[in-house]
Amino acid sequence: MVDQQNNNDTSAGAEKCIMVCTNHRSGLHNSCGARGSEALAARLEDEIAQKGWHIELKRSICLGRCNEGPNLKLVPGGQMICAVNVDHLESVLAKVGDFISE
Numbered sequence: 498m499v500d501q502q503n504n505n506d507t508s509a510g511a512e513k514c515i516m517v518c519t520n521h522r523s524g525l526h527n528s529c530g531a532r533g534s535e536a537l538a539a540r541l542e543d544e545i546a547q548k549g550w551h552i553e554l555k556r557s558i559c560l561g562r563c564n565e566g567p568n569l570k571l572v573p574g575g576q577m578i579c580a581v582n583v584d585h586l587e588s589v590l591a592k593v594g595d596f597i598s599e
């Protein structure tokens with residue numbers, strides 16, 4: 498799992514959300530969808546609901562880092578978390594918790 502900060506996001510003040518790329522690319526191209534991001538999104542939704550957190554999860558189109566997926570992005574702020582799978586769930590939830598409380 499790889500964390501990367503992107504400070505190009507200018508949407509400060511917007512509602513916080515998690516964008517999970519569930520894009521499928523055709524042919525032999527790598528994609529988050531082909532690497533299990535839908536299952537990851539579903540697990541994250543379940544965990545967020547159980548914790549009672551007020552953050553929306555959106556399934557997104559390609560985030561432009563297909564070879565590193567599954568990818569998700571915390572917005573606003575733009576932290577990208579790459580190469581995530583369900584084995585990383587606790588670590589991702591810790592980052593989401595920190596993000597919510599920022």
Ligand code: FES
Nearest residue numbers: 518529560562563
């Ligand atoms: S398919 Fe997920 S970043 Fe492109």
